[in-house]
Amino acid sequence: MFLDDEFDGVPLVRIMGLKRLRRMTRRQRRASNAASAGGVVSKELRSSASASSESENTTKCSSDDETLKIIIAGAPASGKGTQCEAIRSKYGVVHLSTGDMLRAAVSEGTDVGRAAKDYMDAGKLVPDEVIIGVVKDRLSQPDCVSSGWLLDGFPRTPAQATALKSAGVSADCFLFLNVPDSLLIDRVVGRRTDPITGKIYHMTFSPPDDDEILGRLEHRSDDTEEKVVVRLEQFHSNVDAVRGSYEDIGAEIDGSLSPGEVGDLIDSVIEEKVAAKTAA
Numbered sequence: 341m342f343l344d345d346e347f348d349g350v351p352l353v354r355i356m357g358l359k360r361l362r363r364m365t366r367r368q369r370r371a372s373n374a375a376s377a378g379g380v381v382s383k384e385l386r387s388s389a390s391a392s393s394e395s396e397n398t399t400k401c402s403s404d405d406e407t408l409k410i411i412i413a414g415a416p417a418s419g420k421g422t423q424c425e426a427i428r429s430k431y432g433v434v435h436l437s438t439g440d441m442l443r444a445a446v447s448e449g450t451d452v453g454r455a456a457k458d459y460m461d462a463g464k465l466v467p468d469e470v471i472i473g474v475v476k477d478r479l480s481q482p483d484c485v486s487s488g489w490l491l492d493g494f495p496r497t498p499a500q501a502t503a504l505k506s507a508g509v510s511a512d513c514f515l516f517l518n519v520p521d522s523l524l525i526d527r528v529v530g531r532r533t534d535p536i537t538g539k540i541y542h543m544t545f546s547p548p549d550d551d552e553i554l555g556r557l558e559h560r561s562d563d564t565e566e567k568v569v570v571r572l573e574q575f576h577s578n579v580d581a582v583r584g585s586y587e588d589i590g591a592e593i594d595g596s597l598s599p600g601e602v603g604d605l606i607d608s609v610i611e612e613k614v615a616a617k618t619a620a
């Protein structure tokens with residue numbers, strides 16, 4: 341009904357948000373059902389509505405099935421950070437990066453940070469039992485439940501994928517950014533972050549124009565050639581099993597293209613999912 345509608349060339353779903361669009365679609369469908377059935381809601385319709393709300397209630401970490409839930413995966417420096425920022429601002433989901441959450445825990449000196457620090461410094465994955473609880477807690481927070489989420493960097497091991505499933509957490513799509521290792525090493529070593537805006541730059545491919553920004557850029561301590569080799573090994577030893585857990589909702593994206601082209605591919609996958617949810 342509204343699925344293909346655009347306003348000034350922009351898909352309506354981007355302007356209005358998935359929840360509002362779904363609400364309007366339902367309202368319109370209800371109005372036309374009422375008109376054709378003389379205003380009487382059928383028994384079958386009522387019982388299927390209560391069955392679906394019961395099944396929604398069994399989801400422990402995200403009970404609002406109208407929201408978008410996305411998992412994004414890819415090797416270190418495959419472009420997840422750049423794409424996540426674009427997805428967050430277009431679709432209004434909460435971006436949860438386990439790398440950022442762990443770095444914040446390390447700098448705040450929390451128990452989780454203390455448990456994670458040595459692994460992170462060595463470029464290794466932190467133990468599953470350290471990260472799983474953190475993610476499950478975060479996904480059950482009201483902002484994630486009401487706005488949907490974009491999970492970046494999790495699950496990264498089969499045990500993490502199993503833990504999400506056992507907690508009743510499911511996603512609408514699993515985006516996998518595929519980039520050859522040869523490109524990744526150059527991307528990692530030249531990568532810098534602006535601590536004020538969080539924007540990611542690359543000293544060769546996309547340096548900032550502004551000297552002030554250039555002067556404050558930070559180089560992540562694990563973005564060295566030596567550590568990226570360890571991080572890539574960890575990534576390759578887990579990625580097939582993790583992807584295997586999401587075969588039914590998986591979409592492989594060529595992450596070697598330009599950020600804009602990758603973003604367009606991601607948008608088309610997400611918009612297909614949004615349309616399917618809106619129509620459901």
Ligand code: ADP
Nearest residue numbers: 416417438439459460463464465466493494496
């Ligand atoms: P990248 O994907 O570029 O390696 P991240 O910022 O996502 O970088 O992660 C940085 C580090 O945080 C990882 O090398 C690892 O030590 C830790 N980490 C992040 N997510 C996870 C996770 N799901 N499981 C275990 N360790 C993680």
